[in-house]
Amino acid sequence: MNLNLTDKVVIITGGSKGIGAGCVEAFAAEGAIPVIVGRSPEVGKELIAKCGKGLVIEAELTSEEACKNAIEVTLANYGRLDGIVHNAGVNDGVSLSNSPSDFLASLQKNIFHVFALTHFALEALKKSKGFIINISSKVANTGQGSASGYAASKGAMNALTREWALDLAKFSIRVNTIVPAEVMTPMYENWLNTLENPELTKKQIESRIPFESRMTTSQEMADMVVFIASDRSSHTTGQLLYPDGGYVHLDRSYGAVEKE
16 A cells, blocks of 8 residues: 655654654655654664654754754754654653642643744744644543643643644645553553563453553554545544554453452
């Protein structure tokens, strides 16, 4: 299936690791030009070298100037921008017990750059009739506990998906969100390894995923992102899509193992 992504220039924030890295590889495999924006530039450069094309822009995305610069550098190098995948973010554990300033800092880390990058990219996206894809989180739907900043940010991302899809429809810019639930990434694995019994915890989590009792892979996430970015999804906008094995919308008690 030809997805018509050849030579399309796509920014992927936080594209050096995990879901973002999967997206970078998937876009490159379809002939697109991935631009990684975020921290970990050396890791990003290794990934771009592996892909054979693309660019890495080091940026601290809490900075408005850094967001503006990332768009300007992309346009200076390629003369166009066809899409943005807003993947960067961190579940930082900011809860109600944290201070209001901690909460504000969490919003700055997780939602500010989504608005800022899109704002500075808007004229280029109008020219290309491009796309915006947000990577949200199940936490916006299910809650998690001790995640007020992250949950608020991802809930805002879901709301902006609908707002921007409506606002930008007249420019033929499509806006959609992919909502991961339990995805095995290096960050997730690191978290598991901090626990007393990582294998038991993993087993318990997987038992609550209705479809095949397994976690979603980064590749499966990336495949969904690339398909939604492509012309094969040319009339899809304003959607929140859940490649999660039924975790959010099906009864998670079905088949769940008892805690040992």
